[in-house]
Amino acid sequence: MTSTLNTSILVLGAGELGMAVLREVAVMAAPRDVRVTVLLRPATLQSTAADKQKDLAELRALGIELLAGDLVNDSQTDLAAVFAPFDTVISCIGFAAGPGTQRKLARAAIEGGVKRFVPWQFGVNYDVIGRGSAQDLFDEQLDVRDLLRAQHGTQWIIVSTGMFTSFLFEPSFGVVDLAQNTVHALGDWDTAVTVTTPKDIGRLTAQIVFAEPPIANQVVYTAGDTLTYGQLADTVDTALGRTVTRVRWSIPELQSDLSKAPEDSLKKYRVVFAQGKGVAWDPANTFNAQRQIAVTGVAEWIRHNLKAPLTSV
Structure with a gap:
């Protein structure tokens, strides 16, 4: 009914x-x-x-x-x-x-x-x-x-x-910068994010x-994946067959960047996600896990959307 x-x-x-x-x-x-x-x-x-x-x-x-x-x-x-x-x-x-x-x-x-x-x-x-x-x-x-x-x-x-999973790979956001073969950690390498x-x-x-x-x-x-920025860098390396440069963006550094451009929405997002509060949760406690609904993790997303290793600039 x-x-x-x-x-x-x-x-x-x-x-x-x-x-x-x-x-x-x-x-x-x-x-x-x-x-x-x-x-x-x-x-x-x-x-x-x-x-x-x-x-x-x-x-x-x-x-x-x-x-x-x-x-x-x-x-x-x-x-x-x-x-x-x-x-x-x-x-x-x-x-x-x-x-x-x-x-x-x-x-x-x-x-x-x-x-x-x-x-x-x-x-x-x-x-x-x-x-x-x-x-x-x-x-x-x-x-x-x-x-x-x-x-x-x-x-x-x-x-x-x-x-959104794809936002991790958005060039303007700067977390995964494939053109520069770099992954930036927001806050620290053990800071987690759910996508x-x-x-x-x-x-x-x-x-x-x-x-x-x-x-x-x-x-x-819901959660397609919850991973730290360190795990994200590892996943990019494995999925694309490359070794990325790893650069940490500390909270003070990101806050300083924002203070110089206080209306920049992407810089605002970087600070919030770097603080790691309310932006990640255990996938085991999600609706999809409880209902046993298969979802797309970051590694699978990379395989489907970034199939071949890219040449860094």
Whole structure:
């Protein structure tokens, strides 16, 4: 029997994570006769860009309904009216939407009487990190948690996934710098980080949303991998058949870098992850481990995405 929390599901956004969530939710929804809708900006629905057209065609093929809306510019009350017909709303709209958006979406879900809301919290353990961290965006995530915990009309699920696995290899982030054949440790070599791929987050989020008995009013953890920066360097060496240069970025060094560019978001992230608080957890205690769901670790991600050793510059 389909839970009344799942008779109609609205997903906000169809970026990298949104598409991953939509694909997996659609697969689980189809045999249960569950209606799945995605909210997209009018400009996206009208776009003639090849990549947008491809995504829209895939969504339609999956049986997903397309709904126009502007999560950034529409008012909370307008969004509440959009959300109201849906039992479950899953937000895949991240920080790029701008400050205040996460709070507005949570308030709109509550005002609209949504039965269950899954906010954009696909990241670290904000409760442990606390307020006033180097990454000021995280305070809004705590505001969202406070809003949800303070009310009883809308159930909620927070899915904590750690960092996107690919972000470890993002050149601008600088942890794995393959062009320079270098791995940087944030904080120290025994500082740990938890990561999950967007594809796995999509699959696990769908499983969490459709879990029986229903999951409600709790933080659910996932992990594709939890490893120290020393283990990350070892993994890169083994997977790519090379020996990387290892450079430690100490917390004072990273804080000094941030003080010289206080608006640099990547530098803010480096400081938070270097401090190692709330950014890693034991994979054995995760939803995927408890349900015995296979996920992609860092070594496997490297093999699939960085198949051949790269020539350093």
